[in-house]
Amino acid sequence: MDLPALVDHHCHGVLREGPEERGAFEALLTEADAPPAPGTSYFDTQLGFAVRRWCAPALGLPAHAPPEAYLARRRALGTAEVTRRLLRAAGIGAFLVDTGLPGPLLGPEELAAAGDGQAREVVRLETLAERAAATADSADAFLGALDEALAQAARTAVAFKSVAAYRHGLHLAPAPPAPAELWPAADRWLSGGDRARLTDPVLLRHLLWSAARTGLPLQLHTGFGDPDLRLHHADPALLTDFLRAVRPTGCRVVLLHGYPYHRTAGYLAAAYPHVYADVGLALSHTGARAEAVLAEMLELTPFGKLLFSTDAYGLPELYLVGSRLFRDALGRVLGTAVAEGAWSPADAPRVAALIASGNARRLYRLGREG
């Protein structure tokens, strides 16, 4: 199916150099924080197989080249060339980059240049707060600096993003914190907490509500991810009361990933006009099963509410894999619906274009393509 250039509405930088070694490469193929179990490899996953399938040919190897051959080819070409080849093959026209992750990563403009697309920034709320806390000597100073940082970010970013699901879980009190909660929470964090890692639920709520009031869309991590989350605390259904409370502000909320609660995310996008859902991680990590997972997302999610992203991080492979799995899965799901007569031949490409780019362009006010 012909698609317009994709808008990747949630992604991250890739490494400036490397990784050279197999272990370092494998570590970026998984959400785990440790080497694989003895006798196993992170290449032996749906994502690992998808990398060999889609990326080996882009580097001039046969599809499914073995891991060692692939990594050798990667080293021979050099990081810049590998990045350029994989990103260009992804066909992404706009990269909305969450810049809140640390590391020697390409910035949004560099990424977009390598991929021949345009870049915009998504600002991670917890990172803003951690930066504001780093030098603050009082709750007043911290909250003031945070306010200022939020206002400044809102002038250029296209969205805010929160990882409250990791830091606390989504079972947050739905209302904005009262001042009588907020200042003591800030005091506690500054005096006793790890300023490099915000986990206080009052401060997390303050971030969500501060972002909501800017009028920018708010991206929320939901569903699976790193092993520092409790999966059942990342069920987007837990956000229901927050979604209701924030609705009058006009804030539009994007539920990222969602898997294995992606059907719940679809329900929320169907039930609330200001809620959107995303494919994200759920496709890259399920590989050969991306069609099945995408089809489940297309059960309840209104077709004007589903967004494409790769959630790529570290490896440019994740851009190409995310993009190719999405295109392929979307073509199959919609092709099946048309072949069975359930959808009309005219609706299918229209809906495909919405999910590939139109919904994101409307939501983030990116303007027309080109």
Next chain:
Amino acid sequence: MDLPALVDHHCHGVLREGPEERGAFEALLTEADAPPAPGTSYFDTQLGFAVRRWCAPALGLPAHAPPEAYLARRRALGTAEVTRRLLRAAGIGAFLVDTGLPGPLLGPEELAAAGDGQAREVVRLETLAERAAATADSADAFLGALDEALAQAARTAVAFKSVAAYRHGLHLAPAPPAPAELWPAADRWLSGGDRARLTDPVLLRHLLWSAARTGLPLQLHTGFGDPDLRLHHADPALLTDFLRAVRPTGCRVVLLHGYPYHRTAGYLAAAYPHVYADVGLALSHTGARAEAVLAEMLELTPFGKLLFSTDAYGLPELYLVGSRLFRDALGRVLGTAVAEGAWSPADAPRVAALIASGNARRLYRLGREG
């Protein structure tokens, strides 16, 4: 696959007139309580596409006629003719109508006449209680009037139905309320609550137990629905202790809809002899995916325990869509099982007839068809 006339064991009235305008029509295509997000339409959903696919031909238009053409044709034919055509095309022989929703709707007999079927009533417990409360001047008067209304309803209705999932959530205490809980709860509601909307968990439990003691099947909403529920509070697994507690009464419990917890509903129907499951909303709202969702329901649910319904409300389109999606999905799921050799060619139509009508006729004691 040839099926007997369907028993729609859970449905609602349709509008006497209209809707005329696109906005009003779209509002009945969604469980949301608000206009669609800017730039989107509730026609751009699986349900919207299914309406265009199945209902346009029944009104003399090509399948997938555009929404405006469809609505124009609808207006030209007039509500009565549209209703008659769509209902007759649905092939439903018996309508078990939940009469607890307000609005200018056709009553069960009118609906059945339009659809050339038979009608029976399902009585919504919360509506009975709200009617009894409307004029009661004391807890005694309220509880007495409610008892009487329940007894009277039990003489003619085929089942009771509860929307406790919406009003409180399914995490109710499992036991019947003691008198020392019940009277104070009634007092509180009558003196301070909104008598038009029962949400007190003690009174909701009283309704469930009162219904259970009548010997009629008890239909419980589970899974997705209006935005006034919290989806995770509508997980049918939350009913486990209630199901165990109510089992000795002989009450048979029907778990409606269930999606996205329909596999859990199937487990409960497999684990407890007195529990049944339903397809309901889960098929209409997933459209082209109805086959996949029905197949999931047929994993654990014993074949003598699954029931067909449309949960249609407001629009006669929902009867035709629910019926056609069900027939089509069932034919595909069972056809695949036979083609792969997993099921015998003789079992498939036997099981299909059970789900289409036999299970409901046995459960609700409707007698043989015809």
Next chain:
Amino acid sequence: MDLPALVDHHCHGVLREGPEERGAFEALLTEADAPPAPGTSYFDTQLGFAVRRWCAPALGLPAHAPPEAYLARRRALGTAEVTRRLLRAAGIGAFLVDTGLPGPLLGPEELAAAGDGQAREVVRLETLAERAAATADSADAFLGALDEALAQAARTAVAFKSVAAYRHGLHLAPAPPAPAELWPAADRWLSGGDRARLTDPVLLRHLLWSAARTGLPLQLHTGFGDPDLRLHHADPALLTDFLRAVRPTGCRVVLLHGYPYHRTAGYLAAAYPHVYADVGLALSHTGARAEAVLAEMLELTPFGKLLFSTDAYGLPELYLVGSRLFRDALGRVLGTAVAEGAWSPADAPRVAALIASGNARRLYRLGREG
């Protein structure tokens, strides 16, 4: 697809004699604890259909022979011959038998002899504790006897197994109980509890941690099963904190079954190097849908982490059904992935062999086959 002889890493004994009567046979086709609902039969389930499909031919009848004909043939052949035929047809090379269930069952060696395979024992922790409690006259005596029984079991068993999901639910405190908790809990159980059924959460945690410290893999029931569990309390996500806490001990944890939370089990196996997942009950009880369920398990579960089991109990039919459904489903899932180009033709049989036996041989240190 050619597979090596299977390792059934979690199974149970089968009846020495019978069952003769249809009711007794049906009772072993279901997890329910009661006769089927009036007008229904446990043969009318995916498992019932799978038994008729796969087992009737192994007994010399046509596939899908009716239940009465099947049971008559079974009686004519006699239990020993039926058991031998069904077990041999299953192609299982190693049986890891949970010996903690009561009843007139074949022991591991008898089972393996009938099936022409090898047997190893999996020791059920709660049964060990109940045996130790039966004759203990003090907490000291009980805990000492339990320690000794654990140490002795660890010398010969290949794994421990817990049914804490049934007895309490998986929402256990993650840490090992302190002595100040443990002795009083033992006292309470011995003085007031049912010594034949351990449900105390402190003692259940003590069992888990005691097993973890032996270095043997720990199998945990998760997901659906008997009606004495609350399904949402068997969600493996509830184990997250325990999994983190136990990780430094080196204990490897196997999440059994998981359905309908099998995708969550796959996430945990992906996120934590010491966690494994299993197909178990989820295939036998979903029958014609085993391919779909297995495909979902293969979304996130690393291919070196998924294990085959039948969870067979009572009926030898469950060995053949579990084995055939698994082989068939695996062949289809992997065949589809290869046909679509998503997996290479060389990877598919390699991964199939891992799931069929290699992963279990590595995890349980069974040595090479043959």
